[in-house]
Every structure is written in structure tokens, then in C-alpha cells.
Amino acid sequence: MATKRVSVFKSVLAADEQFALRIRREMDERGVLVLNLIGSPGAGKTSLLEGSLRRCRFRAAVVEGDIATARDAERIASCGVPVVQINTKGGCHLEANLVSKALGAFELDKIDVIFIENVGNLVCPAEFDLGEDCKVAVCSTAEGADKPLKYPHLFHECKAVVLTKKDLSPYVRFDRELFWGDVEALNGKAVKIEVDNLTGEGIDTWLEWVEECLEQKRRP
Amino acid sequence: MHEMSLVEAILESLVPLCVENRWRKIERVVLRIGSLRQVIPEALVFCFEAASSGTPLADASIEIKEVPIRQKCASCGLEWEGEVPLGRCSGCRSVEVETIAGLELEIEALEVLENGDEKG
Numbered sequence A: 001m002a003t004k005r006v007s008v009f010k011s012v013l014a015a016d017e018q019f020a021l022r023i024r025r026e027m028d029e030r031g032v033l034v035l036n037l038i039g040s041p042g043a044g045k046t047s048l049l050e051g052s053l054r055r056c057r058f059r060a061a062v063v064e065g066d067i068a069t070a071r072d073a074e075r076i077a078s079c080g081v082p083v084v085q086i087n088t089k090g091g092c093h094l095e096a097n098l099v100s101k102a103l104g105a106f107e108l109d110k111i112d113v114i115f116i117e118n119v120g121n122l123v124c125p126a127e128f129d130l131g132e133d134c135k136v137a138v139c140s141t142a143e144g145a146d147k148p149l150k151y152p153h154l155f156h157e158c159k160a161v162v163l164t165k166k167d168l169s170p171y172v173r174f175d176r177e178l179f180w181g182d183v184e185a186l187n188g189k190a191v192k193i194e195v196d197n198l199t200g201e202g203i204d205t206w207l208e209w210v211e212e213c214l215e216q217k218r219r220p
Numbered sequence B: 001m002h003e004m005s006l007v008e009a010i011l012e013s014l015v016p017l018c019v020e021n022r023w024r025k026i027e028r029v030v031l032r033i034g035s036l037r038q039v040i041p042e043a044l045v046f047c048f049e050a051a052s053s054g055t056p057l058a059d060a061s062i063e064i065k066e067v068p069i070r071q072k073c074a075s076c077g078l079e080w081e082g083e084v085p086l087g088r089c090s091g092c093r094s095v096e097v098e099t100i101a102g103l104e105l106e107i108e109a110l111e112v113l114e115n116g117d118e119k120g
Helices: A014-030 A045-055 A071-077 A096-103 A152-157 A176-186 A203-218 B003-020 B041-051
Strands: A003-011 A033-039 A060-066 A083-087 A113-117 A134-140 A160-164 A191-194 B025-034 B061-067 B069-073 B079-082 B097-101 B105-113
Touching: A003 A014, A014 A033, A014 A096, A014 B003, A033 A045, A033 A203, A045 A060, A045 A071, A045 A113, A045 A160, A045 A203, A060 A071, A060 A096, A071 A083, A083 A096, A134 A152, A152 A176, A191 A203, B003 B025, B003 B041, B003 B105, B041 B061
Parallel strands: A033 A113, A033 A134, A060 A083, A060 A113, A134 A160, A160 A191, B025 B061
Antiparallel strands: A003 B105, B025 B105, B069 B079, B069 B097
16 A cells, blocks of 8 residues: 555635536626625625615515525515525525525526625635625624724625615714725725615615626626 | 535545545645635634544545735736735735735645555
């Protein structure tokens, strides 16, 4: 018996990356925009979606990722859009193979934009490609202004940062300059949007950005 | 704790490879992991020890080569390494910055015990 060294050079996530690749290819062909929303539990991801779905002019669908319960899916369904709930049963992030199955439940020729609400977590979801067009970081003022630098991968990679719970800002002494300064340092290209899900302030700006992304994707 | 997902992916990829090549077992796995990937080496090794039991990788050791974050400015060509990724080139201030290393999640090499003369 002999020990030998074997070169492999293979991506650890090669199998799941194939699912992501297939999703991206299909959605590109169909001209469907896919946004992967990532943020902490309680950041306001579902509320942002509720506010968006009631106002948007495009046809949307939602994939909800949660460890347990269908509560978010129920909230989204009441907005009258197609929704699929994925329960990861302990898993701290969504993976492309799960999303791929979920997308099979939609009538894709009747959809313009798919929002994937990832499991509440600022770390792990940033590591997994779901075949999305881009990642969106959702962060609330209540979480504190230091989050971008503490979770650099997400804030570096996302195309937009949505700051929620703007109304709470004075009560939690949110340092707005520090927050956006750190976002800028990590990602000079990120679009910066502030919203207040309760009053709906800022939702139109967010929706305009989504529409722009959709237009860009469909531009020949 | 995405380390467990990574370990599961490693096992799903290497167990069949081991069977296919009729290796007796895999004794060492060398991984290249980019600093941006937020992997905690101790957590990965812990998950690996737990999940690999009963597989041909059961006693394998894990070597993690950490790859530093390396970026390049697409406008002026400046390259740099850093602990944290930058959103802007420190030379020309352009936002057209590419991350050229630091995102690796690769199985680089293995040390395997062959079956020798024994019929596999």
C-alpha cells in the first residue's frame, strides 16, 4: 500500500454551482430579474417586500427562505403574489438546489421579478450563489451602524444596500454617516436606499431601482 | 455555520471519487479557502470530524490554505492585498475594482492510500 498525492482543483460547491448556473441561464433567457435579499433576522426583509408588492408595477413572485414556519409566506401570499416557502430545517442559508426546486412551482412566463428572501443571517447567505442577478443587503437602523464592516463579504458583493426602520434612527442613536461611509469604503458601486416600511417612505425609490435593473436586463 | 454545508459538499464530492478510483481511503484533504469566505477553520475541522465518520475520509486530516484578499483596479491596473475588501481604488479612486483572489473554496489536493496489490 502506498500513499500518493492527487491534485484535484475542484470547487467545494461545484455541485450546487451547477444549479446556480442553470437558474441564471434560464432566468436570463426568460428575462426574469432575480434579487437575493440578505439581512439579519428582524431587519425588515419581509416588511420591505410587503410594501413593495402592494405598489409595484411589475409582476412579482417571492421565494421565502426560513428555518421554520410558513409565516413569511403567509404574509406575502396576502399581498396576492405567488410565493413558495422553503424551510431549511436548521440550515442557516438557502442553496441553489433548493431554490431551483422552488422556482419550478412558478408560472415563469407570468413573472418579471423574483425576490428571494434568504434566511435571516448576515454571514452564510453571502457565501452561496443562488443564480440571482444580484444580492441586496437589507439592514435596519436598530442593528447598529457598525454592521457593514463586521460583515464585509455581503456589503462588498451586493449591488444595493437598503437601510430600513429609518423612523427609529433617533431612538437607537444610529450613526448614519458611519454606516454609509463604511458601505462606501467596502463597495463604491452599491446603490444606497433608505426606507421606512411603516410609512412607506423610500419604497418608491427602491422600486424604481428594481425597475431599472429589470429594464437593463431586458434591454437588447 | 455554513461550515457544515461545505463539509457535506466535500464529502459528497470525495466519497464517490474515492470509490471510483478504488482508493483504500483518503488521508489528507488540502483546501484553499479565500479570506472573504468567512470560514472558521476550527469549525470546519470540527464539522468534518463529525460528518466523515463511517466514510473513507473518516481519519483524514484537513489542511486549510488561506488565500488573502487580492484586488485589482480595472481603471489603472493597481493591485493590492488587504484584510478587508475595498470599494474604491486607493490610487485613482475608481469604483471599478475587481476581487481577483480571496473568494476561493477549492479542494486543491488529496493524499490517498491506494489499495496496492489487493483487489479492490
